Amino acid sequence: MITLNRVTRIFESRDGDRITALEDVSLSIRDNEFVTLVGPSGCGKSTLLRIVAGLILPTAGTASIGGAAITEPRSETGIVFQAPTLLPWASVLDNVLFPLRMMHKMDSASTDKAAALLKLVGLQGFESKSPRELSGGMQQRVAICRALVHEPDILLMDEPFGALDALTREEMTMELLRIWGERPKTVLFVTHSITEAVVLADRVVVMSPRPGRIAEIIEVKSPRPRSFDNEASPEFHEATHRIRQLIFGQRHVGPGRAAA
Amino acid sequence: MSVQAAPQLEKPRKRPSAALYEVVVPLLATAAGFLVWEAICKAFNVPAYLVPAPSEILKDTLAIGPTVFGHSMATLKTVLLGFVVSIAISLPLAVLLTASPAIASALYPFLVWTQSIPKVALAPILVVVLGSNELPRVVITVLVAFFPLVISSATGLMSVPPELIELSRACKASKWSELWRIRLPYAIPFIFAGLKVAISLAVVGAVVAEFVNADAGLGFLIVTSTAFFKVPVAFGALIILSIMGVVLFQLVVIAERVFFPWSTGNAMAAS
Numbered sequence A: 001m002i003t004l005n006r007v008t009r010i011f012e013s014r015d016g017d018r019i020t021a022l023e024d025v026s027l028s029i030r031d032n033e034f035v036t037l038v039g040p041s042g043c044g045k046s047t048l049l050r051i052v053a054g055l056i057l058p059t060a061g062t063a064s065i066g067g068a069a070i071t072e073p074r075s076e077t078g079i080v081f082q083a084p085t086l087l088p089w090a091s092v093l094d095n096v097l098f099p100l101r102m103m104h105k106m107d108s109a110s111t112d113k114a115a116a117l118l119k120l121v122g123l124q125g126f127e128s129k130s131p132r133e134l135s136g137g138m139q140q141r142v143a144i145c146r147a148l149v150h151e152p153d154i155l156l157m158d159e160p161f162g163a164l165d166a167l168t169r170e171e172m173t174m175e176l177l178r179i180w181g182e183r184p185k186t187v188l189f190v191t192h193s194i195t196e197a198v199v200l201a202d203r204v205v206v207m208s209p210r211p212g213r214i215a216e217i218i219e220v221k222s223p224r225p226r227s228f229d230n231e232a233s234p235e236f237h238e239a240t241h242r243i244r245q246l247i248f249g250q251r252h253v254g255p256g257r258a259a260a
Numbered sequence B: 001m002s003v004q005a006a007p008q009l010e011k012p013r014k015r016p017s018a019a020l021y022e023v024v025v026p027l028l029a030t031a032a033g034f035l036v037w038e039a040i041c042k043a044f045n046v047p048a049y050l051v052p053a054p055s056e057i058l059k060d061t062l063a064i065g066p067t068v069f070g071h072s073m074a075t076l077k078t079v080l081l082g083f084v085v086s087i088a089i090s091l092p093l094a095v096l097l098t099a100s101p102a103i104a105s106a107l108y109p110f111l112v113w114t115q116s117i118p119k120v121a122l123a124p125i126l127v128v129v130l131g132s133n134e135l136p137r138v139v140i141t142v143l144v145a146f147f148p149l150v151i152s153s154a155t156g157l158m159s160v161p162p163e164l165i166e167l168s169r170a171c172k173a174s175k176w177s178e179l180w181r182i183r184l185p186y187a188i189p190f191i192f193a194g195l196k197v198a199i200s201l202a203v204v205g206a207v208v209a210e211f212v213n214a215d216a217g218l219g220f221l222i223v224t225s226t227a228f229f230k231v232p233v234a235f236g237a238l239i240i241l242s243i244m245g246v247v248l249f250q251l252v253v254i255a256e257r258v259f260f261p262w263s264t265g266n267a268m269a270a271s
């Protein structure tokens, strides 16, 4: 379980300005829960993700996983970024194996594990290809395999499909749901797409900027398995409508409802 | 539509002739240049002590062929030694410069200082200090050649996408494996861009050193033959120097293509 308790993060910029990226954020995420983060640019989504990843520390408050405070990156967490950032000199297979190499956890089963993951995302037969020979969507699939290869129990994704075209994006969203179905794990997923956030999530965390706060957490009641065809369903509509209201029409939201 | 389709079909067929454009055409152009040169010298009766015709250069240079070969080998040795030492100094230096801002600020003044002293003025002093042998020549060559290599290598080491550095931190990788598995490979296109500049500068540096302190080498040959008005031989030495520069440069290009084929596409971004 991931728990953030009154987390505040302040950045000091070079000219001495203090930017409050996150203020008083409390959130707890159950094991194997799928949580998406939406909110306007600069509201601290990436900052929150990086705190959970252990890449940066909170200025105040505590972040913990399973009761233990997060003080450094842990090896049971996988990360996917907006850009695939594959190693151009390594083959697809070696790119997937990269975290294991860096962690000195390579063994005889590693290659099979990586190949199985590539098969899972439909990239069977591309093992020895160079990343340059792959489309953007395929590269991002490789990056997802790379994040999964060390069998993390937590997967952090920062706008992983942000650089993809709308069609590939939908396809990848469904792909991710399928992977999550086959290999359940806790997922924290940042996106700018409200539809994407709702299709994926058990709960959508809506954030507001300056300072970065949680505006509301919305439970998505729409049953699984889901797809973009569900968009017309009342549960789906209710959730997207509420998120839009929170992001675009903040005046309608009474302060009493802003919950943590 | 069909008009557009035709040239598209032709494109793949043109590909084998890449070698034609890379090798044959430049060679033909060079040969044509020499022919024009020859023709002008003959037509206007230019005296050989001013600008000798290519045929005279060839004749006079070949006449002392073995000597010229010996001088060429001496220069080549200085160039290669200087180049290798430049690499041995520049790469660790680039790693140090990028390791911490404090080290960078401490080292930069020295680096800039080595670049601001005129090498031609330094050469005779180095001969006094280091003796009249290969050492001061290699030192001069290195001083002329290493700086661009340090700068481009350091730029390359810093060019790694921040996400990859975060990924490596998330994998709890040591600084050493971050350098070895991420930063250095990422810097390869930049390092080769620097190597291409360094090899060309190494030839310049070696000749400068030979002007001041040598009993052999093409720089020495130019100085002595012009002193005796053997201008065609001096021109011959000059041509050999330029060929040496081009060939060494191409060897670096080929080494990059052979050992780091993924790098050549990225080199555009690097340079």
Ligand SMILES: Nc1ncnc2c1ncn2[C@@H]1O[C@H](COP(=O)(O)OP(=O)(O)OP(=O)(O)O)[C@@H](O)[C@H]1O
Residues within 6 Å of the ligand: A011, A012, A013, A019, A020, A021, A040, A041, A042, A043, A044, A045, A046, A047, A048, A212
């Ligand atoms: N390393 C840093 N140094 C200084 N300020 C930072 C740093 N990282 C983030 N910030 C600031 O913190 C705020 C939140 O940034 P963050 O990247 O978390 O936003 P975000 O919600 O991910 O935005 P986007 O949707 O555009 O990715 C921004 O105002 C940003 O300028």
Ligand SMILES: [Mg+2]
Residues within 6 Å of the ligand: A045, A046, A047, A158
């Ligand atoms: Mg972000």
